[in-house]
Amino acid sequence: MIRIDVNIDDDQLMDSLAALARQGEDASPIMRGLAGVMRSAAEDAFDLERDPVTGTAWPPLNAAYKKQRYADGYTGKILSRTGKMQEHLSVRYGRDFALVGVSAPYAAAHQFGARTRAHIIRARAKRALAFYGRNGRLIVRKAVRHPGSRIPPRPFLGVGEEHKAEMRQLIVRHLRKAVRGA
Secondary structure: OOOOOOOOEEEEEEEEHHHHHHHHOOOOEEEEEHHHHHHHHHHHHHOOOOOOOOEOOOOOOOOHHHHHHHHHHOOOOOOOOOOOHHEEEEEEEOOEEEEEEEEOOOOOHHHHEEEOEEEEOOOOOOEEEEEOOOOOEEEEEOOEEEEEEEEEEOOOOOHHHHHHHHHHHHHHHHHHHHHHHH
16 A cells, blocks of 8 residues: 655645635625525526526416406516515525525515315405406495416525526635635
């Protein structure tokens, strides 16, 4: 068996190793960058209407809802009727974590999908509800029984391969900077 012992007596190398160790103790600058990439992935998902992890297009809107939405003046992208979910993307990071989320109560229903129960809808602001039936005729009622709905998942949080590559590059840049700065 051949054995090679190497004794490193290099102050610059030791300083570089110490800088790497310090970087590991408080990685908040790296985590801030990673959270920024995660936020960018979510914003891309809203803009492209695609799952950020798989790249799969979101299911289209229900035809009746889309028609009503357009009649109400909302002609934008699927999850951007008011823009509040995208505006409320929150970024948090610390020494050893990076998070991106949305505090809107309906965000989880869009991320994972949901079902609403059957329920009664009553007129509140006016004396009656007015809507068009399947045959196109106007229907006026004080209350109607809604059968419930299925909201398909339209994931907007997560990172795919392109953003993961960006995250790896960011980590390498930070580590190189830490070693050079030592």
